[in-house]
Amino acid sequence: MRDRSLNSGWAFAAFPLAVIFVFTLLPTIAGAGLSFFEWSGSGLPQFIGLENYYAAIGHDQQMWFALRNTLIFALATVPVTVILSFILAAILRAEWFVGRRIAQAMLFMPMVISIVAIGFIWRWVLDPHSGLLNFAMESVGLDHLFSNWPPPWLGDSPWALGGMCFIHVWRNLGFGVVLYLAALSRVPKSQYEAAGVDGAGSWHATWRISWPAVRHMTLFLIITSSIWSLQVFDLVWVMTGGAEQPWTDVLNTHLYREFSANRLGYSATIGVFILLITAVITAMQLWWMRQPRKDEA
Amino acid sequence: MSNVWAKPALPWRMISHVVIYILVLTMLVPFAWMVVTSLKTDTEAIDVQQMALLPSGPITDWKWHNYIQAWEDAQLGQVYLNSVIVAVVVTILSVLHNALAGFAFAKLRMKAKNATFICMLMTMMLPYQVYFIFAYILCGWLGYVDHLHALIVPFLASAFGIFYMKQSILTVSDGLLEAGKLDGMTNFELFWHVVLPSIKPAVGALAIFTFMASWNNFFWPLIVIDSQEQFTLPLSVAGLSSGLYVQSWPVQMAAATIITIPTVGVFLIFQRTFMQGLALTGVKG
Numbered sequence A: 001m002r003d004r005s006l007n008s009g010w011a012f013a014a015f016p017l018a019v020i021f022v023f024t025l026l027p028t029i030a031g032a033g034l035s036f037f038e039w040s041g042s043g044l045p046q047f048i049g050l051e052n053y054y055a056a057i058g059h060d061q062q063m064w065f066a067l068r069n070t071l072i073f074a075l076a077t078v079p080v081t082v083i084l085s086f087i088l089a090a091i092l093r094a095e096w097f098v099g100r101r102i103a104q105a106m107l108f109m110p111m112v113i114s115i116v117a118i119g120f121i122w123r124w125v126l127d128p129h130s131g132l133l134n135f136a137m138e139s140v141g142l143d144h145l146f147s148n149w150p151p152p153w154l155g156d157s158p159w160a161l162g163g164m165c166f167i168h169v170w171r172n173l174g175f176g177v178v179l180y181l182a183a184l185s186r187v188p189k190s191q192y193e194a195a196g197v198d199g200a201g202s203w204h205a206t207w208r209i210s211w212p213a214v215r216h217m218t219l220f221l222i223i224t225s226s227i228w229s230l231q232v233f234d235l236v237w238v239m240t241g242g243a244e245q246p247w248t249d250v251l252n253t254h255l256y257r258e259f260s261a262n263r264l265g266y267s268a269t270i271g272v273f274i275l276l277i278t279a280v281i282t283a284m285q286l287w288w289m290r291q292p293r294k295d296e297a
Numbered sequence B: 001m002s003n004v005w006a007k008p009a010l011p012w013r014m015i016s017h018v019v020i021y022i023l024v025l026t027m028l029v030p031f032a033w034m035v036v037t038s039l040k041t042d043t044e045a046i047d048v049q050q051m052a053l054l055p056s057g058p059i060t061d062w063k064w065h066n067y068i069q070a071w072e073d074a075q076l077g078q079v080y081l082n083s084v085i086v087a088v089v090v091t092i093l094s095v096l097h098n099a100l101a102g103f104a105f106a107k108l109r110m111k112a113k114n115a116t117f118i119c120m121l122m123t124m125m126l127p128y129q130v131y132f133i134f135a136y137i138l139c140g141w142l143g144y145v146d147h148l149h150a151l152i153v154p155f156l157a158s159a160f161g162i163f164y165m166k167q168s169i170l171t172v173s174d175g176l177l178e179a180g181k182l183d184g185m186t187n188f189e190l191f192w193h194v195v196l197p198s199i200k201p202a203v204g205a206l207a208i209f210t211f212m213a214s215w216n217n218f219f220w221p222l223i224v225i226d227s228q229e230q231f232t233l234p235l236s237v238a239g240l241s242s243g244l245y246v247q248s249w250p251v252q253m254a255a256a257t258i259i260t261i262p263t264v265g266v267f268l269i270f271q272r273t274f275m276q277g278l279a280l281t282g283v284k285g
Helices: A008-034 A051-059 A061-093 A100-112 A115-125 A132-139 A158-185 A189-197 A202-213 A215-230 A234-240 A251-260 A264-290 B010-037 B042-046 B065-073 B076-107 B113-123 B128-141 B149-155 B159-169 B174-182 B187-198 B200-216 B219-224 B233-241 B249-269 B271-281
Strands: none
Touching (some): A008 B149, A051 A264, A061 A251, A061 A264, A100 B010, A100 B249, A115 A132, A115 A158, A115 B233, A115 B249, A158 A202, A202 A215, A251 A264, B042 B249, B113 B159, B187 B200, B200 B271, B219 B233, B233 B249
């Protein structure tokens, strides 16, 4: 179409892009710059070169705990979320599944609910003395397996980290299921028909045809859920209050504490670490998925 | 859509149903339990030995008062209004802005269009942990700190929204736009009378995402809002458990139910649009 002006697009896009520029791009650049300074928020920032980075790597025990927990969190939640949502989508797509529309909607429910409400619910379920979980375990006799019953599910222990991984998967499963359902519905029927002629069962069809066919969706989901996991904050905050503990701290809660204590430069440094880890992991995943496959040759 | 491959054997189908419905139950039971607990007395709620399913007594004797107490403790009147104002204003304006920019990227000529678009896409990957500090300082300069402005202005457009709108507007046929041009419509008239009506489902989906994201936003309000009068719901309700107020499971559950109702309501009413809209996100994925 012929435009009256070469730049008519900017008239429409200028304001929205300005909002993103002013509130996202500029603050990112400034934030990355701030990581080389010491600043309490008032007065002038003081340039200290790489001091913040040395401190983060060399002198901050809590940073290592937070980094370890964040990586464990991502490694535990991403593969489980992706594979489980694929399997669920493959089943929920089948016509023989009774009530699939309802099941699809219900699986998505936790995603639309405020994390604060989710935190309340799960803190209550996991409460050592009045919680639903311990009640259920006691009533089937599982409590005898523990030497010190009740275990502090949400105290400072690996249990708490594991519990948060579980809740994270539980909450985000529906997202993957919906996206996989859409991707699966776009796989051309001819691909299945070819397999059907061969007398392939649905197990075969699922893993040999569907799974490779939705590879791009898998990549998209791995990247988005990695980002969500590496940047987790709300869940940890509502479950533990963001306390400085070896087993429940993640990079983001550590960063928030530094920010609240007016150590803005150091807080920005942790932010840069999160940015770098996210970028490296995303790049690795993209590179890995771009490798040529036999079926694409 | 028919399944062209063979059905799995009966036992497999049964196992599939059982596993999935158990999973569905784990999604539902906590919420059902939340509502039930919100109507119990404090002692009933923590009485593990007699984990009664329902609160005792006839329905009129249930502790409906918990809702009043939660409402008053967290001062939910003002707070609810704040949340509604923020979510509604952000939803309407940001969807409009994103659609305008999406229209520009999809159909109009602009200098450096591709480079700008790629830059914008890259901002989607930036973690907010790196930019919130200066976004906060900026809000301070603008006088937005501790004011609802801070929850609205930075959200007036989003890279994801523009991307999503662009993808949808690309499907609008050029012929339709040409015809409008011949009728002497301006670009804005084309946008308003031709483009928007033909991408209604995508606009609806984006509106729902935006509303939910705004309603549930927690980190940013925690940073920029200090005084109770400016709280949004998640902040206020989170405060119920941090020792500021009386510790009571039923009251907390009542508060959790109160903030959950709007999003669950929106989700259940617009469930179809929502799921389809979400599915469109990954079209290029």
